[in-house]
Structure formats: C-alpha cells, structure tokens
Amino acid sequence: MPASRDVLVEVTVNGVPHTARVPARTLLVHFLRDRLRLTGTHVGCDTTQCGACTVALDGVAVKSCTVLAAQASGHEIQTIEGLAPAGDAAGLHPVQQAFWQEHGLQCGYCTPGMVMAVRQILADHPDPTEADVRHGLAGNICRCTGYQNIVAAALDAARHLRGA
C-alpha cells in the first residue's frame, strides 16, 4: 500500500458522519473549521500548549492542532458545537451553564477549549478538588488570566453533574 499525499477521511463529528478527501498534512482543527465550518474550535498558539483547539476524540480530550485529520479517520469527534444535549437547540451542557453562571470567561477565545477540557477533568474526577481542576487545566491557557472564575465554573459544574 503506497503512501498517499491525499487521504480519505471518514469521521463522525457530533454524531454526523462526514467523508472528505483532504491533503494528508491537514490537521484535525483545520478539517473541523475549514471543511465542516465548525468554527467553535479555535486555534490559539498552534504549538500544542494553549488548548483552545481541544475536542473529544472517542470521548477523550485531545488538542486538535496536534492530530492529523487522517489519524481521526474512523473515529468519533465531539466539538463544542456538539456538547449541549441533542435536540435542545437552546440548551447548554452543565459545564457551559456553569461557565455562564460563574462568568468563567472574559474575551471568550479560550472558552471552547476550556469547556472541553473541563468536561474531561470532570469525567475523570467527578468530585474534584480545586487542585485537581487547576492541575487538569495545565494544558489550557487563558490570556486574560481569568482562571479564578474558570476554576469556580468547573467546581460548580461538578456539583451540578453529581446532582448535589
């Protein structure tokens, strides 16, 4: 099987299957934004540090600027656009609700990545300490330095998700 400069990407994004032939060097974040027009996933640093491009790949948070679209082929992606409950256009996921409630954003650029990262932290730590949240957010940078309310939002979301 020869290597190809174009690859067929077959990927399910937010429950919807997509098929496209793209250059092999296409990064997942560019596939999502430019091909599928899902522009909620942001490009911040482009160097695997800031986490603005965080999406879930087979349910686990990854940095989509550091995954090839080709690597995602055959897998399931969830982006910020697919986080709210299906069929509820106005609804918010409990993590999104908590960011709104606790004002966990300033300029908003890092917010989609923060929300997707917090979703993962709470999946791994349903009852997190503040230290768990801060350590879990090591891969996400807020240039507004608005971490205080982001952490408060994560802890608030954890309480709601536990039904407390």
Add this chain to the structure above:
Amino acid sequence: MFPADFGYVRAGSLAQALDLLTEAAEADEDAKLLAGGQSLLPMMKLRLATPQTLIDIGGLAELTGVTVDASGTTVIGALSTYRALQRDPHIAAAYPAMTDALAVLADQQVRARGTIGGCVAHGDPAADLPAVLLALAASVTLTSRHGTRTVPLDDFLQGVFATDLAPDEVVTAITVPAAPPGQAYEKFEQPASHLPLAGVCAVVAVTDGVITSAGVAVTGVAGRAFRALDTERSLASARPTAAVIEAAASQVASGVRPLSDQHASGPFRLHLAQVLARRALTQAVERAATA
C-alpha cells in the same frame, strides 16, 4: 501552521508497518513512524522535521497493554498511552515513580495521545519518562524484518534526539524489571511546555535500615537522560540519613556538561538537579519505609 507535504499510510498490522519501513529504507526514503504524534507533529509544524512519508502505527492494538510475568518483570506495549499507563493498577502498584511522572508529564490532552514508545524513540533530552526508566533499569525491544533485539535503555539513548533505532526498526515494547517500592520522581518544569528543566528519579531498596541498591537518573539537564553513577555509589550500603542523602544528591550531576538555553542556564539546571535529587531520594526512602 501545518506540516510540509508528506505521504501518509496507515499500517494495519506490525508486519505491514515493518514491510513499509523496509521498503522506505531500501528506497532511501525519509520515512517516520507516527504513534501519538505529540512530539513529531509539533516538530513537523515548525519544519524541524520534514519526513517524506508518515507510517501511522497509532492504531495497532497489538502494541498496547501491560503484561507481567511471575518474576514481576513488566512488559509495556510501546503504543500504550500515558493516559492508559496512568490508569493502570499494576503500574501504580509496582512503579510509583512512573505514576509520579505520568501525573506531571505534559497535560491531560497530550497524555491522551502520547505513547511510551514514542517518547523513548524520540530521544528528547527533556522528556520525563527516560529518567524513570533508566532508574528502573528498563530495556527497549526493537523489531525489524531481520528479527528482534532488546537493548538497555542506557545504551539505546545516545544524545539529543539521537538513539540506537535503525531506520527499519520499530520500538515494540519497554521492559521494566521488578523494583522495590522506594521510588519517586521529582521535576521542575518549564511552565508552558511542562518539559522538565530538570527531573530526577530515585529508586532505592532499603533492608534493615541500609540501602541495598540504588538507581538514580536525571533528565532535562544534559543532551540525554543519564544515570547518576556517583550518587548511586555513595548510597550503596549507607544508612539513608538526611546527611547521606544530601551528600549523594550533591553529586547527581558531577562531571556533566549541562544544557543551557533561553529557559534555564547550565548552572541553574545543575542546581535544580541537586535539589530535586534530594527531594526524590527523601521521598523514595520514605516510601521504602512505609511499604
């Protein structure tokens, strides 16, 4: 930013990956294996690496997982992710220093994709795990169309991004011998990359109040992770008092020519290594006492 153009092929099995590698080597083609891609893809985006071909082995389930034999020797599939290893109960019980490192290695998103085999093959002088694996006397299993060989990690690592990996070989497993419970890893990180400016792993066996064996290794300080042989020698047969640990830690980078860059000067790295060696040894001795 995106990588320079390349050809991509996904290997369906290890055998197919070996065939593809051999074909590329014979054609004098610059092919790279793609595992988790968490080091390779950033280098490709910066055009520090411009392979002609990527052979994606990321999906090979045959190279994942942890197995243990009766002697406690543990074989870790090269494509096991940091995230999977962090959640592996055997790793947590047998190699607490590895769990220490996995908890502070990069960030949760990178740990979800990055692999132990990719880390070792990459040869990054500032990777966390090589210090742990050297202190645990781990070895690397390499497979090619010509067969399989197992090399001590200490021989495999050669220098900055340089290893003993041949162009037609795949890192298939990391083997870690059974180890005493007195283990710890301590690092001081660059806050954006989370790479250690210095990281030290200590593994000590303590019997009747005397250190019967010691493995100490350092990463981030020199062109490759290294065993701190002077420190190990000064600990042998000693009682692990604070003074003994302090004296041993002060030799952790003796004779080493340190890296020096915009993140940390050479003398600062040497200082960090000594402080971290003291902390890691103290913690390892405590764990040995409470195990």
